[in-house]
Amino acid sequence: MQVTAILAAGGRGTRLGADIPKQLLPLGGRPMLRHSLDVFLAHPAVGEVVVAVPDDWLRDPPACLVGLDRVRLVAGGRRRQDSVANACAVLAEGTEVVVSAEGVAQIAAVRKLRAKK
Secondary structure, eight states: OOEEEEEEOOOOOGGGTOSSOGGGSEETTEEHHHHHHHHHHHSTTEEEEEEEEOHHHHHSOOGGGTTOTTEEEEEOOSSHHHHHHHHHTTOOTTOOEEEEEETTBOHHHHHHHHHTO
């Protein structure tokens, strides 16, 4: 089964009021977005993770997104659904299952993926 995970991380998290985007806030010494990525990259069924990010991150991605195999960055959209649509537009050929989660809230999607085994 070819699974592609989509992480919608195109927002800025301004409602949170932090100095940096919510996805980059540290949790246990690592950015929250990296925790989400690592969960999907560790799953044996996930062949690729497409991450929808703010436009400027495509030119200058944060360190937590650099040098990762099986991770592709796409431009996020104005709304979450636009970000997911942008990610769907670049799905790898042969993708049979798509799992979509927010860049900072991956637990529910992983439980659903495990249930598909």
